Amino acid sequence: xxxxxxxxxxxxxxxxxxxxxxxxxxxxxxxxxxxxxxxxxxxxxxxxxxxxxxxxxxxxxxxxxxxxxxxxxxxxxxxxxxxxxxxxxxxxxxxxxxxxxxxxxxxxxxxxxxxxxxxxxxxxxxxxxxxxxxxxxxxxxxxxxxxxxxxxxxxxxxxxxxxxxxxxxxxxxxxxxxxxxxxxxxxxxxxxxxxxxxxxxxxxxxxxxxxxxxxxxxxxxxxxxxxxxxxxxxxxxxxxxxxxxxxxxxxxxxxxxxxxxxxxxxxxxxxxxxxxxxxxxxxxxxxxxxxxxxxxxxxxxxxxxxxxxxxxxxxxxxxxxxxxxxxxxxxxxxxxxxxxxxxxxxxxxxxxxxxxxxxxxxxxxxxxxxxxxxxxxxxxxxxxxxxxxxxxxxxxxxxxxxxxxxxxxxxxxxxxxxxxxxxxxxxxxxxxxxxxx
RNA sequence: GUGGCCGUGGUGUAGCGGUUAGCACUACGGAUUGUGAUUCCGUCAGCGAGGGUUCGAUUCCCUUCGGCCACCCCA
Numbered sequence: 324x325x326x327x328x329x330x331x332x333x334x335x336x337x338x339x340x341x342x343x344x345x346x347x348x349x350x351x352x353x354x355x356x357x358x359x360x361x362x363x364x365x366x367x368x369x370x371x372x373x374x375x376x377x378x379x380x381x382x383x384x385x386x387x388x389x390x391x392x393x394x395x396x397x398x399x400x401x402x403x404x405x406x407x408x409x410x411x412x413x414x415x416x417x418x419x420x421x422x423x424x425x426x427x428x429x430x431x432x433x434x435x436x437x438x439x440x441x442x443x444x445x446x447x448x449x450x451x452x453x454x455x456x457x458x459x460x461x462x463x464x465x466x467x468x469x470x471x472x473x474x475x476x477x478x479x480x481x482x483x484x485x486x487x488x489x490x491x492x493x494x495x496x497x498x499x500x501x502x503x504x505x506x507x508x509x510x511x512x513x514x515x516x517x518x519x520x521x522x523x524x525x526x527x528x529x530x531x532x533x534x535x536x537x538x539x540x541x542x543x544x545x546x547x548x549x550x551x552x553x554x555x556x557x558x559x560x561x562x563x564x565x566x567x568x569x570x571x572x573x574x575x576x577x578x579x580x581x582x583x584x585x586x587x588x589x590x591x592x593x594x595x596x597x598x599x600x601x602x603x604x605x606x607x608x609x610x611x612x613x614x615x616x617x618x619x620x621x622x623x624x625x626x627x628x629x630x631x632x633x634x635x636x637x638x639x640x641x642x643x644x645x646x647x648x649x650x651x652x653x654x655x656x657x658x659x660x661x662x663x664x665x666x667x668x669x670x671x672x673x674x675x676x677x678x679x680x681x682x683x684x685x686x687x688x689x690x691x692x693x694x695x696x697x698x699x700x701x702x703x704x705x706x707x708x709x710x711x712x713x714x715x716x717x718x719x720x721x722x723x724x725x726x727x728x729x730x731x732x733x734x735x736x737x738x739x740x741x742x743x744x745x746x747x748x749x750x751x752x753x754x755x756x757x758x759x760x
Numbered sequence: 761g762u763g764g765c766c767g768u769g770g771u772g773u774a775g776c777g778g779u780u781a782g783c784a785c786u787a788c789g790g791a792u793u794g795u796g797a798u799u800c801c802g803u804c805a806g807c808g809a810g811g812g813u814u815c816g817a818u819u820c821c822c823u824u825c826g827g828c829c830a831c832c833c834c835a
Contacts, residue, residue, distance in 0.1 A: 338808090338809090340808090340825070340826075341826095343825080343826070343827095394833095395832075395833050395834080396833085396834085399761065399833095400761095400833080400834090418835090446835080448833095448834080448835095449761095450761085450832090450833070450834080451761070451762090451832090452826090452827080452828090453827095453828070453829075453830095454827095454828070454829085455835080456833090456834075456835080457835095460835065461835090462835060463835095529831085529832080540832095540833090545831090593834095594833065594834060604835095614834090614835075615834070615835060616835070617835070618834080618835065639835095640835055641835070642834085642835025643835080644835080645835060646835090666794095666795080668794070695788085696788095700788095700789090701789095701790095701794080701795090702794045702795050703790095703794085703795060703796080704788085704789080705794095705795080705796095706794095706795045706796045707795090707796060708796090709795090709796070710795095710796040710797090711796085717795080717796080719794080719795075721794055722794080723794080731795095733795075733796090735796070738795095738796080740795085
């Protein structure tokens with residue numbers, strides 16, 4: 324019904340836009356993303372985490388089983404559809420953990436012991452878009468599968484703290500909490516429901532709606548009228564057993580030892596059902612916003628629940644777009660990676676391309692001038708382009724250079740220009756070329 | 761998903777029933793022989809889309825698409 328011939332005809336005239344909440348990464352923003360990807364990979368590798376990748380599309384039941392049937396994500400935010408060709412029920416992944424766990428089980432990844440892994444890519448959730456919240460967004464996902472002790476919890480939190488430091492962030496807040504094991508959570512939840520039922524008359528609309536679905540959220544209510552009620556409610560901490568408390572203490576003492584500053588937030592919870600014990604969240608603050616930039620926790624039962632052998636685990640996700648927002652506020656745009664920009668007269672066009680190829684053979688980054696209209700333009704306009712490209716040097720090929728068999732090499736930073744042979748130019752360019760190329 | 765605010769060249773904006781839709785930045789071209797700045801001159805480029813009201817709509821109304829904010833939730 325949404326694609327009547329009339330509507331299609333109309334649509335065919337209008338320009339086609341990107342799907343709502345799904346953004347293009349434009350060239351001007353790419354360097355920042357690449358910087359973040361590079362630094363993140365380096366930090367993860369420092370801790371022995373290995374890259375792996377899973378498909379963007381998974382069978383829908385994977386998420387229903389792992390995240391929990393009554394979670395918001397599963398109930399109303401998943402891009403689920405039926406493959407018209409096979410009839411399979413599929414879902415665009417809303418998070419990374421379930422797919423990684425599925426793959427770990429499918430390939431028996433844990434047969435010779437626990438594994439530290441990470442991944443990265445787009446995730447999809449059908450929410451109303453806002454700043455820092457998109458329908459296609461990107462996450463780094465990190466999982467330590469098969470580790471039972473509090474050491475990996477602390478390791479991952481410490482790793483994130485190191486990442487923020489490497490990225491130059493200072494205004495990051497860390498909140499941690501223990502939500503206990505399943506039994507403790509269930510006992511606490513039941514007590515909460517009983518408590519709220521006994522105070523039905525004081526509940527606001529949200530609280531009533533969430534009474535049986537997500538009573539924990541009511542503890543976090545922003546409604547001032549609910550504060551007293553929430554404060555007097557049963558506390559999760561009182562339901563934690565000895566082992567759970569010891570685990571949490573283990574995490575905290577390791578963070579203390581590593582010098583990682585944190586705040587215990589007894590109301591911190593996660594949106595997915597599979598979490599237990601340690602949960603944590605890093606809050607980033609920009610000029611006019613405050614959002615979680617990374618969050619995670621322990622999920623001791625998930626691997627077993629998904630059909631694998633029991634493998635207590637811990638993991639987290641980083642919101643790439645949100646980290647990029649912070650980077651945009653704290654970092655200057657990075658400079659071009661070009662070593663040279665070739666400017667040439669019409670009769671030197673063939674030589675320009677040839678010389679550029681020879682320079683690239685030597686590992687240099689070289690752009691050859693090209694104009695929108697297919698011509699090449701004056702030397703003046705070519706030099707403007709050379710300047711705008713951010714290249715360190717301009718290589719000038721005109722009739723004079725052709726006649727002498729040399730090239731002119733102009734340092735765009737200080738304006739120095741000299742004639743040189745190609746070999747001399749290569750040596751000079753290599754000596755100032757950035758080592759990463 | 762609910763409620764609210766908002767869509768003017770690539771960017772930031774002025775105008776708000778009849779205007780050649782103004783300004784700034786950017787881009788492009790030029791200011792004597794083959795050279796990046798500044799300055800000066802010039803040029804390109806816009807009312808998100810679709811209906812309606814009207815003699816006439818960028819301006820008013822509706823729908824839609826998109827952005828942002830709050831809620832919800834979360835990275």
